[in-house]
Amino acid sequence: MxxxxxxxxxxxxxxxxxxxxxxxxxxxxxxxxxxxxxxxxxxxxxxxxxxxxxxxxxxxxxVEGLTMVRKQRSKDGTEKFLFRLADRHPIETVLIPDRDRRTVCVSSQAGCALACKFCATGTMGLLRDLTVGEIVGQLVFLRQMYGDDSFGHVVFMGMGEPLNNYENLLESLRIMTSSQGLAIPARRITVSTSGITPKIKKLAESGLKVRLAVSLHAATQVKRLKIMPVADTFKLTKLMEAVRYYTEVTNQPVTFEYIVMAGFNDTMADIKALGRLVGGIPCKINLLAYNPVPGLPFKRPADEVVDWFGRELNPRVMAVTVRQSRGRDIEAACGQLAARSLT
Ligand code: SF4
Known part of the structure; x- marks a missing residue:
């Protein structure tokens, strides 16, 4: 047996x-x-x-934890861990130090079915959902390695779409937030989604009160559809309705992630459209310069363009932050996780 x-x-x-x-x-x-x-x-x-x-x-x-096969450390202190699952599929986890806090970026699936056009993981297709043990195992592993203070914040921004692995995500969140489990406060956990509208509503009603981030990257349906096929199923208007619902039910602001891609979504027209789109929603917009992925056509904008975008957007929305890419030299930045070495 x-x-x-x-x-x-x-x-x-x-x-x-x-x-x-x-x-x-x-x-x-x-x-x-x-x-x-x-x-x-x-x-x-x-x-x-x-x-x-x-x-x-x-x-x-x-009690089986994860098997690490490689660890890389960036010049900026970011660490990327490559794990091999029991069936040999690869997943990656990233530990990001930032001033006085350390954030761990976890994976929820091996690969991803959503095929966002700018994303390395999207080129892999979906290999499979991670089990609850494989999701929390990433955190247990880091605490085994670095102790209780190894991280204070968790973001589901690694490989996969967490809301497409909803049941396992929910059970993982219960273990993570339990005072007898990993005891991570819900307000320090962010679930990031490309916009799985019905599951955003379910998550709002789950009572878990974790933070929600939405990968927007374009402010109109037509433009979003060019880079995110998921927008065909879950239209932008419905997505914004679901986000509004999340803020009302949980009484929390949301974060919109907007990766600025040179020549694609970096004009004044994009800024105005973005301001109109999020108007009235309690939110923050995180701007991030695109990290080029070999073989994909999108380009990184100049830092000045991202700064200008942020300055122009600022008076039109509640809050804007310009995030620095971390771990670029080890391909640990957003959208770059692909675990190519084992595929
Ligand atoms: S950006 Fe996220 S949802 Fe889109 S393909 Fe990559 S991992 Fe999947």
Whole structure:
């Protein structure tokens, strides 16, 4: 009988597993804390569980984390981790230090089906959804390596569209936000989506109150469709309705990500359209210069163009920030994750 991997089980699931062994529910809570807080994978070292229970656990269960095959460090301190999953698919996780905070950028799928025209991951197609254990495993791995303070913020901006792996995303978020699990405050977790409208509404109603970011990159339906095929299914007007709904239900502002691409979305007409589009929505716009991906036609704008874009946009919206690309020398920047070495 093959053993069941406990990594990725929620508190409820662990309690049910312990009940099935004839134990009290609170044993499930102890096990949950051992796994995610103490990051202890060896049953023998779970010293507040009886010897007999530890034996039974070891007989039926295992705790398998992720296998790292490479780590790269950028000149700016950004680190990129390449993991090989049990079925050999590659995924990447990026740890980004920025002044007094460290943010981890996690993957939610191996590859991605959405084929955004500017994105390296999009060229891979979807290999598969990540399991709950593989999503939280990225965070557990970093805490094992660097301790409790290894990161304070989590963004779902790595490989994949998190809302297309919705159930696993939700369970991961429950483990991440549980005070007995990874204990990461929901306000420090950002789920970034290319605009899966119905799931934005579901996430709003989930009660999880995580931050929402939307990859916009173009301010009209016609232009967005040129770079994001997903816009054909989920039209811009419906997307903005869903975003507005998210802000109302969660009482939180959203972030719009806008990658500035030279000669594509960097004109005054784009600025005006963007200002009109987000008008009345509590939001911040993050501008980011495009990082060229070999083989893809989009170009990086001059830094002055991005600064000008931000200055002109500023009076038309609630807040604008110009984000610096991080880890460009190790291809860890937004849209560059492709884990080519294992494909
Ligand atoms: S930008 Fe995001 S949603 Fe689009 S193809 Fe890349 S990973 Fe998928």
């Amino acid at each position: 093959s053993k069941i991997n406990l990594m990725g089980l929620t508190l409820d699931q662990m309690q049910a597993a312990l009940l099935a062994l004839g134990e009290n529910r609170y044993r499930g809570r102890q096990l949950f804390k051992w796994l995610y807080q103490a990051r202890q994978h060896d049953f023998d070292r779970m010293t507040d569980l009886s010897r007999e229970l530890r034996r039974q656990l070891a007989e039926r269960y295992t």
